[in-house]
Amino acid sequence: MPPIIELRDFKKTYKTGEIEVHAVRGVNLTVQAGEFVAVMGASGSGKSTLMNTIGCLDRPTSGTYLLDGVDVGRLQRDQLADLRNQKIGFVFQGFNLLSRTSASENVELPMLYRRPPVPAAEQRRRALESLTKVGLGQRGDHTPNQLSGGQQQRVAIARALVNTPKLLLADEPTGNLDSRTSIEIMGIFQELNRGGMTIVMVTHELDVARYAKRTVVMRDGRIVTDQAVEGMSSAQEELARLDAEQKAVNLAP
Amino acid sequence: MIILASIRLALRALRRNLLRTLLTMLGIIIGVAAVISVVSIGNGAKKQVEAQIATLGQNVILVLSGNVSRGGFSMGFGSAGTLTQPDLEAIRKEVEGVEGASPEVRAFSQLAYGNQNANVQVSGVSADYLGIRAWPLKAGENFTEQDVRGATKVAIIGQTTKKTLFGDSDAVGQSIRIKNAPFTIVGELAPKGMNMMGSDQDDIVLVPFTSALKRLAGGTSFRSISVQATDAKLVPGVQHDLDDLLRQRHKIQDGRDPDFLIRTQQEISNVATSTSRVLTVLLGSVAGVSLVVGGIGIMNIMLVSVTERTREIGVRLAIGARTRDIMMQFLFEAIALSVIGGIIGIGLGAWISGRLSGVMGSPTVVAANSILIAFGSSALIGIVFGYFPALKAARLDPIEALRFE
Numbered sequence: 001m002p003p004i005i006e007l008r009d010f011k012k013t014y015k016t017g018e019i020e021v022h023a024v025r026g027v028n029l030t031v032q033a034g035e036f037v038a039v040m041g042a043s044g045s046g047k048s049t050l051m052n053t054i055g056c057l058d059r060p061t062s063g064t065y066l067l068d069g070v071d072v073g074r075l076q077r078d079q080l081a082d083l084r085n086q087k088i089g090f091v092f093q094g095f096n097l098l099s100r101t102s103a104s105e106n107v108e109l110p111m112l113y114r115r116p117p118v119p120a121a122e123q124r125r126r127a128l129e130s131l132t133k134v135g136l137g138q139r140g141d142h143t144p145n146q147l148s149g150g151q152q153q154r155v156a157i158a159r160a161l162v163n164t165p166k167l168l169l170a171d172e173p174t175g176n177l178d179s180r181t182s183i184e185i186m187g188i189f190q191e192l193n194r195g196g197m198t199i200v201m202v203t204h205e206l207d208v209a210r211y212a213k214r215t216v217v218m219r220d221g222r223i224v225t226d227q228a229v230e231g232m233s234s235a236q237e238e239l240a241r242l243d244a245e246q247k248a249v250n251l252a253p
Numbered sequence: 254m255i256i257l258a259s260i261r262l263a264l265r266a267l268r269r270n271l272l273r274t275l276l277t278m279l280g281i282i283i284g285v286a287a288v289i290s291v292v293s294i295g296n297g298a299k300k301q302v303e304a305q306i307a308t309l310g311q312n313v314i315l316v317l318s319g320n321v322s323r324g325g326f327s328m329g330f331g332s333a334g335t336l337t338q339p340d341l342e343a344i345r346k347e348v349e350g351v352e353g354a355s356p357e358v359r360a361f362s363q364l365a366y367g368n369q370n371a372n373v374q375v376s377g378v379s380a381d382y383l384g385i386r387a388w389p390l391k392a393g394e395n396f397t398e399q400d401v402r403g404a405t406k407v408a409i410i411g412q413t414t415k416k417t418l419f420g421d422s423d424a425v426g427q428s429i430r431i432k433n434a435p436f437t438i439v440g441e442l443a444p445k446g447m448n449m450m451g452s453d454q455d456d457i458v459l460v461p462f463t464s465a466l467k468r469l470a471g472g473t474s475f476r477s478i479s480v481q482a483t484d485a486k487l488v489p490g491v492q493h494d495l496d497d498l499l500r501q502r503h504k505i506q507d508g509r510d511p512d513f514l515i516r517t518q519q520e521i522s523n524v525a526t527s528t529s530r531v532l533t534v535l536l537g538s539v540a541g542v543s544l545v546v547g548g549i550g551i552m553n554i555m556l557v558s559v560t561e562r563t564r565e566i567g568v569r570l571a572i573g574a575r576t577r578d579i580m581m582q583f584l585f586e587a588i589a590l591s592v593i594g595g596i597i598g599i600g601l602g603a604w605i606s607g608r609l610s611g612v613m614g615s616p617t618v619v620a621a622n623s624i625l626i627a628f629g630s631s632a633l634i635g636i637v638f639g640y641f642p643a644l645k646a647a648r649l650d651p652i653e654a655l656r657f658e
Contacts, residue, residue, distance in 0.1 A: 072577070081575045090571050101265075109568075110572040113572065
């Protein structure tokens with residue numbers, strides 16, 4: 001079985017007028033199936049470029065990127081779109097749900113672009129299944145503005161999962177959430193990871209990164225640290241601890 | 254993504270912003286309604302003219318006698334009596350395919366019955382006249398060839414004249430005085446209504462043209478002869494033969510202007526409808542301009558919509574929409590806007606033309622082809638004016654679009 005992500009001497013250079021910006025200056029990274037990787041780094045470190053490339057939204061300037069054995073560098077725009085549709089689930093910082101559109105319709109969205117097309121009944125069934133996985137099986141007909149931030153992010157995760165991707169790609173998934181909700185979302189990620197889902201997540205918060213199994217730190221377009229997380233946090237335990245603390249000050253029943 | 258899904262997607266997007274959708278459609282609605290109602294008025298006018306031309310009779314060719322010039326002023330065709338009774342007989346005998354021919358001698362005369370008086374147009378015609386004009390009798394009988402030959406004092410009376418002189422009582426068999434000569438009424442015409450110029454065709458009395466020449470009009474010539482061909486296909490041939498015959502009889506050399514004028518019913522009808530057609534085209538194109546303005550309105554709103562929904566487009570691209578999918582989504586939105594607007598416009602236009610026909614007292618005809626054209630052009634407008642915004646949306650870079658605030 002090939003690794004899910006295999007980057008070899010990946011470089012990305014942007015041209016802004018006369019000046020060449022070397023966003024990524026040679027990265028080797030391999031992510032095997034079932035890993036949970038947190039990518040960290042200050043802004044300008046090249047982590048966004050790395051994520052865009054991993055997400056097949058962009059192609060390397062030089063070097064190769066194999067996603068699940070497919071050489072991404074050779075693909076055209078529409079082929080990239082198909083690859084994203086089949087192999088990658090995206091979770092964004094700002095949720096990016098369609099407003100005034102029900103949760104289940106939002107979750108059905110990736111199936112709209114699935115080739116061959118998914119029958120409508122099958123779409124609804126899979127959307128419900130996906131929503132149930134993130135604990136929102138009862139809220140399918142709610143629109144985003146009727147849902148809390150955490151619930152909206154869960155809908156976004158359900159949307160990312162609905163096409164059974166090989167890779168879940170999360171860009172600052174807890175950036176817009178409070179600490180407790182962040183832990184809940186990390187709980188979902190850990191649970192999915194336990195079920196075999198490969199996850200790559202960008203974050204700048206150290207304590208969020210501690211829910212992953214492996215951290216990759218970038219600086220100036222290079223990977224400076226790549227190590228397993230020691231003393232990985234368990235979202236389940238953290239939540240239990242929080243509940244106990246809140247009970248102590250009568251915040252929770 | 255299949256087309257049906259694109260349509261559903263477009264309709265859902267339009268429903269999300271109902272007020273804006275309706276306002277955007279308004280341009281197309283008004284444009285289409287304007288085109289439909291203007292064209293329906295034009296069609297109605299044309300139908301009316303054609304119906305009136307048809308009252309002239311079927312396959313009729315009109316021969317008008319030549320015009321006379323007095324001091325440089327042309328008095329118009331029919332002012333000089335160049336057509337005579339021998340001409341009429343020659344036409345009957347020598348031209349093939351002639352069903353019947355009738356001259357018309359007009360004399361505006363004083364009529365009297367009992368103590369009732371009327372000033373009425375008395376037309377001297379042949380026995381063929383009623384057949385040529387497809388004018389049935391309501392009572393009594395037509396006069397005969399013998400009556401024509403003998404210049405008998407018989408008359409057929411029109412509905413309006415009959416009402417004036419006789420009221421509701423029977424006219425047939427009664428005797429009226431035309432210019433003090435007693436005429437026996439042998440027939441009563443069925444009502445025919447107004448002609449193109451709006452004058453009452455039923456205010457008339459028909460007498461044998463011989464009697465009219467002898468007792469009412471004087472002279473020996475006719476202002477016109479109506480000739481009926483036996484079949485529509487024979488009309489051009491008959492027209493040609495009439496021309497040859499009359500040129501020969503009137504000794505007109507080749508290349509000289511004849512002293513008569515031959516017009517087929519079709520030619521008369523063409524002249525009469527061309528004015529209304531020009532007007533319809535003119536007004537229709539003004540209305541068409543408003544359709545284009547409506548299309549520009551759609552393009553404007555679609556451009557705004559693409560900018561507003563940049564992030565949505567980014568998400569769609571990220572989760573696997575192809576360029577074509579995004580293109581179709583926005584193109585179908587524009588088409589849905591213009592087509593739904595077009596349908597509403599057709600309904601509104603039909604309603605307006607219905608109301609207009611009531612107000613103006615003339616019929617309007619909403620033709621199927623004008624509906625099809627309006628529908629087709631609104632769909633075309635959607636495609637044309639939706640294309641650029643859709644292209645703009647489809648060409649967005651997913652990374653840029655996702656970062657768009």
